[in-house]
Amino acid sequence: MNKNRIYLDNHATTRVRFEVLEAMLPYFTEKFGNASSSTHQFGWEAKSAIEEARSNVAALIHTDPNNIVFTSGATESNNLVIKGLCESSNKKVHIISSAIEHDCVLEALKSRKNSCEYTLLPVNSEGIVEMDILKNAIKPNTALISIMFANNEIGSIQPIKKIGKLCKEKNIIFYTDAAQALGKIYIDVDDYGIDLLSASAHKFGGPKGVGFLYINRRNKNIKLTTQMSGGHQENGYRSGTLNVPGIVGLGTASKLVNEQFSDEFWHLFNLRNKLFKGLMANNTGITLNGPSIDNDKSVIENKKNMSAEELSKLLKRLPHNLHISIGKLQAADLFSRVKHIAMSSGSACSSNVATTSHVLEALGLDDERVNSSVRIGVGHYNTDEEISEATLDITSVLKALGSNNA
Structure with missing residues (x-):
């Protein structure tokens, strides 16, 4: 289907x-x-x-x-x-x-x-x-x-x-x-x-x-x-x-x-966080690369007291960004099994060149985490239903492939 x-x-x-x-x-x-x-x-x-x-x-x-x-x-x-x-x-x-x-x-x-x-x-x-x-x-x-x-x-x-x-x-x-x-x-x-x-x-x-x-x-x-x-x-x-x-x-x-900054900010922030929580909850061997998302707690706590413009300044990570590694699997293993979901393993400007991400190298990540890295970016037209479906499909594949196996 x-x-x-x-x-x-x-x-x-x-x-x-x-x-x-x-x-x-x-x-x-x-x-x-x-x-x-x-x-x-x-x-x-x-x-x-x-x-x-x-x-x-x-x-x-x-x-x-x-x-x-x-x-x-x-x-x-x-x-x-x-x-x-x-x-x-x-x-x-x-x-x-x-x-x-x-x-x-x-x-x-x-x-x-x-x-x-x-x-x-x-x-x-x-x-x-x-x-x-x-x-x-x-x-x-x-x-x-x-x-x-x-x-x-x-x-x-x-x-x-x-x-x-x-x-x-x-x-x-x-x-x-x-x-x-x-x-x-x-x-x-x-x-x-x-x-x-x-x-x-x-x-x-x-x-x-x-x-x-x-x-x-x-x-x-x-x-x-x-x-x-x-x-x-x-x-x-x-x-x-x-x-x-x-x-x-x-x-x-x-x-x-x-004109729509506040609505867009919360749309992206909430969808990204829903996806992250959904992926992490399923124990599929996922690790987060880059800044912690725990920092976003301060954003949620101050939602009633501060504007979205001011709250955006508290972030260490872009509100629509998620970058993960999927254990011992290759990112390509995931991509080939969820072809209906558009994700990437790095910058689009260099994805056609067979080189390791200089960004991940700068973080000091080992080869396993680099080769299993997946970049996800939510956008204006994404829906709550899409995030639920993507979470289910991605975690199902990772569980089937055993990303958290030693």
Whole structure:
């Protein structure tokens, strides 16, 4: 009997929200103008839509719209920051990052090793950077600290506000890849002391192939050499004809998650916790990787006294994230038997490459736990019934295969 498909891979990408698709469609047909065409109504219409989207994105992170630069996504934004900063300096600068950053940050750093030096910080057993280690890594020529807001595999949330404060004290630019956190954790860039921030629309109900880079224009130390030459769009930071439908989708998704933050937060938080409790209750040899979920007790206890925005700041793990190891079994053994449930064994950007997760290696996990690791991400369109069904199907397979057997 064919089972209903259940999508639990919302770290890789999310389903486009119906409202987002509806907002985008006119810009493929009757409103198809180029936003750079300044002599007619079609261009004005597209330009107006771009600026409305820019305002919606800015509102989500509580900044001025002029600080938003549209890109094709977080990967492009990350490359623009790392490579652009190295190329704009007339001396060899030092960059501090972490061992669990997304591959695009790590690869960008490697590609500029001749023009800048970099230090990759270790993380603790929960996948979190220790502030003392970060402080000790700062050198006289440290120009940038690039620490992701939350990890794309184990969901660990970094001490962003503390890092931002340190950067301000040391006059160092602070950059964070917020692709996984945006829409899940309340973000105020000024409150956190963030100078640069990247994100992708498809991680929170928007379309693929569009994202943005926040640039704190008040920080005059920020100088980025453009990586795409051409028509000087986006204030010269990113040339190329603007993807109007995609940007409209990004703006609409931003508005939705901003207006519906509380409902979305509790939806994800409760579904993730239900799944975790269900899996753990069945004694199937499962172990949790990354931050403890016990920390979430403080969130539940303060539900009546604090807003969802404030409560999200208490988390050490993203509210929709679950990362487990399934004992002595291979993750592939589970995937092959629950093909109707979409899960993954790591980052979607590297899942087609036969390499061990650098994130799990950084946690110091042994081969058995790494090879049996499963990443699960709940999303906007998941239902309580789906979580119940997924819990039953996963635990049934694990019991049948004997994941907790020695």
